[in-house]
Amino acid sequence: MMFDRSDIERVREMTNLAALIGEHIALTPKGREHVGLCPFHDDKNPSFSVVTDKGNHFYICNSCGAAGDCFRFVQEFLRKDFSEAIEFLADRVGLQLQRGSGKPDPERDQRARRRTLLKEATAAALDFFQNSLEAPEGKDAREVIQKRCIRPDMVERFQLGAAPAGWDNLRKSLLARHIDERVLIAAGLLKKRNEGDGSYDAFRNRLIFPIHDDTGHPIAFGARAIAADDEPKYLNSSEHDIFHKGQTLYGLHLARPAIAKAKKAIVTEGYTDVMACHAAGVEHVVGTLGTALTDDHVRKLARLCDQIILVFDGDEAGQRAAERAVRTVFKHPVDVGICVLPEGQDPDDMLKSDAGKLEFEHAIDHAEDSLDFLLARFRQRIDESQGISGQQRLLEQFIESLRTLGLEEVDGLRKSMLINRISELMRVPSQEIERLLRRQRGPVAANSSEQPERASTAPAIGARHVAERELLAVILYRTEAVADAGIDPSQLLDSSRFIDPIHQALAMTLSDLLQANPPTMQAILGRLDDESHRETASRLFFIGERLANAEYENNQEHPIARATRALDDCIHEDLRQQETAQWRNRDESDDRTAADLIQKIGSRRRPSAILRTGNTD
Secondary structure, eight states: OOBOHHHHHHHHHHOOHHHHHHTTSOOEEETTEEEEOOTTTTOSSOOEEEEEETTEEEEEETTTOOEEOHHHHHHHHSOOOHHHHHHHHHHHHTOOOOBSSSSOOHHHHHHHHHHHHHHHHHHHHHHHHHHHHHSGGGHHHHHHHHHTTOOHHHHHHTTOEEEOSSSSHHHHHHHHTTOOHHHHHHTTSEEEOSSSSOEEESOOSEEEEEEEOTTSOEEEEEEEESSTTOSSSEEEOOOBTTBOGGGOOBTHHHHHHHHHHHTEEEEESOHHHHHHHHHTTOOSEEEOSSSOOOHHHHHHHHTTOSEEEEEEOSSHHHHHHHHHHHHHHTTSSSEEEEEEOOTTOOHHHHHHSTTHHHHHHHHHHTOEEHHHHHHHHHHHHHHHOOHHHHHHHHHHHHHHHHHHTTGGGSOHHHHHHHHHHHHHHHTOOHHHHHHHHHTTOOOOOOOGGGSOOOOOOOOOOSHHHHHHHHHHHHHHHTTHHHHHTTOOHHHHTOGGGOOSHHHHHHHHHHHHHTTSSOOOHHHHHHHOOSHHHHHHHHHHHHHHHHHHHHHHHTTOSOHHHHHHHHHHHHHHHHHHHHHHHHHHTOOTTOOOOHHHHHHHHHHOOOTTHHHHHSSOO
16 A cells, blocks of 8 residues: 655654653663663663654664664564554554545545544444443443453453443434434444334444454444343444454454564454453453454464464364364464364353463463364364275365465475375375375476576675775764765765675665755665664664764864765775786786876776865866
8 A cells, every 4th residue: 555755754753753662662761862671582681772862763772683763663563564554653643644646536535534434433432332331221231241250450451331222322322423324324333224214223232342453443343142032142343444354353452562572372262252361361362253264364463473373162163163264374474273172161261260371371382283283183084984985085185275275385394294294194105195285286486596696795894894884874873964065975875885785775775865855864764674774774873973973072074074085095995906906917918008007096086076076077
């Protein structure tokens, strides 16, 4: 999704980076920085710095090298993609984003307006449901909460509410707040009457479980029946522009920090299961919304953690649900475990017992690897099959299902182990298993020798490397000084003047950004996609600060002028040595004479003349 560049910069400028990061880790002010334990590695001593000085807002860890701006922090810590990070931060600072090229787009504006109205309607409905829970009409819902042993702090944390038993309580309340009835219908809060005009409440006499998006805003509701004869037992809001069940996980906005910390996500099947886990202190738990686990669900969790544990009831229906879930997650780059609880138990039931937390954690710790689970289910079918022909068909069907699910893309060692296990189980040569896997496989990829050779990234050493580093450092610290000195950045930062690949990348980025207004560090970091480039730039900023302050204190020349001349001297010396070596190794047929070469070297004009004359003539 494309966003207007000016809006992205406004989001960056409006975001208080220290406040943003401070919501997730403890930061202590230290001069112009804030320091704390790094959230990206197991930090024992504070090595994480957040710089908020002179318009430069960025972070760097002096231990693991993590570095970036507000967008990068949201991407790396909250595990959102760039578009999600922009929307998250824009919403946080109250900025309405423009998507696309920035040109007028009535259809796009209409969609954005519709989403805004849906968000406003859902937020108003949540307010109504929460107030109703505390009012006399919420008595029956409060009794259900008490009967289900849902603690008051969980009621508050998950923002539970109540829908009164009448047909139009919500309708009257929200229409009185001047919310359009059509919006309420679109949001799934009201339903049109089958006969005649008008509408009525979609949720009546139910305990309400708000469903939030990843940023914590309400987007829909789940509703549990209070009366025993009211069917269905659970209802969800109908899907609309801002709510899609297949893209939403219950409680993710609350579980995200714990999932990122544990590097593990536990997925259950119900609202009360999620709340019971959180109440027991197991907070890296989310739930599906009455649907099977989807690719979008797994994709979100895979950005947050390394392992997903799927929890299912122990009956046959739970076993089949587990098998379907494994087939969904098989193709994603995340380890998946299956935890099948004892038959008749769910997490909510288990955690209510005295030793419930220990039993639940033990079950999670002993979750079965998803591939092992599939093999066990397959083994059960084989044992129940009759005759060789039946076993052959089952084997072919099983291998075909694994192939279509992406077994060919599984790590080579793991795939070999799986093939060997199937081979042992079926007493079929592994070569035959591999033949079944290769069946209907697409064209073989080109030989790796035909692929372009990766460019060498070995850093240059010695004086040239130091000179490159120090020039970039003082420019990063004082970007405005380039324009003040009347220097052409395309000449000063010509990539051919740098031999270190990372320095070349930084030079090209700086040269591009300096064509306009002097960029801030967060703008520079925002243009650097490579983590090593961001880390280098962040470290160089501090080196530039030290160099600039030292030279100004000693009344020395402008730091950029000194650094440029130092690099020019290194470049000149390198060229002199190269040409001298070339002359020594010349063929007798070479027309050049020693005198010609000496004259060429001696008359070569150093690039630092740009600083003195303002041109390259």
